[in-house]
Amino acid sequence: MGRRGRPPQPTALRLIKGDHHKSRFNSDEPIPRGLPPVCPDDVSDNVREIWDYTVAEMEVMGIAYAADRDALRAYAEAVVTHQRACAVLKQSSILVKGRHGNMIRNPALQVQRDSAATIRAFAQEFGLTPSARTRIEAGGVTEDGEQNPFSGTG
Numbered sequence: 001m002g003r004r005g006r007p008p009q010p011t012a013l014r015l016i017k018g019d020h021h022k023s024r025f026n027s028d029e030p031i032p033r034g035l036p037p038v039c040p041d042d043v044s045d046n047v048r049e050i051w052d053y054t055v056a057e058m059e060v061m062g063i064a065y066a067a068d069r070d071a072l073r074a075y076a077e078a079v080v081t082h083q084r085a086c087a088v089l090k091q092s093s094i095l096v097k098g099r100h101g102n103m104i105r106n107p108a109l110q111v112q113r114d115s116a117a118t119i120r121a122f123a124q125e126f127g128l129t130p131s132a133r134t135r136i137e138a139g140g141v142t143e144d145g146e147q148n149p150f151s152g153t154g
Contacts, residue, residue, distance in 0.1 A: 033066050036065070037072055039052070039055075039073075043076070046083070047077055047080050058128075071122060071125065074122065078118040078122065079119055081115040085109075085111040085115060088111075093106065094106055
C-alpha cells in the first residue's frame, strides 16, 4: 500500500517556509551531486529536444541534478507522447467509429489526458509550473545561472 498524505518537503524548503521544529527534520537527508543530468544515449531526437530545453531551464533555476536523470527522461517521454496525441487529434475527430459502427471517444484523448497528468506531476516535482516555483527559493541564482555571492546578506 502506498504512503498516505502529502509527500514530505525537502528540509531546506521547510526552513525557507519557516518550519523550525528541528525534531521533524531528517538530519540525514541526502544531498545530490551538483552535476547536471546527462541525457541517455538511447532516446529519440524528439525526447532529446525536450530534455535539452528542460535541463537548460532547470540549470538556470539552480535545480538540475544528476540524480534526477530517470525522472527527467520520464517527463520528456511524456511530453513527446502528449505532442503525438495532440497531432493525432488535430488530424482526426474527437469521436471515431467504434468496432460495431457506433461513435466512440477517440482513444488518443485518453493518451493525451494520461500524458498530461504525468507531465503535470513531474513538472510539480521539478518546479516547472508557476505554482511550484512560488514554493522554491533557489538561493540567489542570477539570470545567467551564476550563484549570487551576496544572496542572504541583507
